Amino acid sequence: MSATDHHDCFAKVDAMLAERNTRLTFPIVFSEDMQRKPMIVTEQIETGRGKKKAVGMFASFCPFCGASLAKAMGDAA
Numbered sequence: 001m002s003a004t005d006h007h008d009c010f011a012k013v014d015a016m017l018a019e020r021n022t023r024l025t026f027p028i029v030f031s032e033d034m035q036r037k038p039m040i041v042t043e044q045i046e047t048g049r050g051k052k053k054a055v056g057m058f059a060s061f062c063p064f065c066g067a068s069l070a071k072a073m074g075d076a077a
């Protein structure tokens with residue numbers, strides 16, 4: 001996995017956490033607008049027949065530095 005593949009903070013934080021035998025569990029996926037964004041893990045409140053499926057949520061801003069991820073995609077800065 002390349003560090004420039006997505007917003008740099010995730011790679012940096014993952015590298016720091018690795019020293020403590022830890023890693024992030026943010027899945028980085030393509031959202032509907034075809035941009036790579038960290039997916040917020042959600043779950044259904046009620047399960048069973050007829051209940052709506054849980055929807056996926058995406059972070060618009062980096063949780064570490066607050067940069068807009070929509071804008072950050074494409075440039076490695």
Ligand SMILES: [Zn+2]
Binds near residue numbers: 007009
């Ligand atoms: Zn960031």
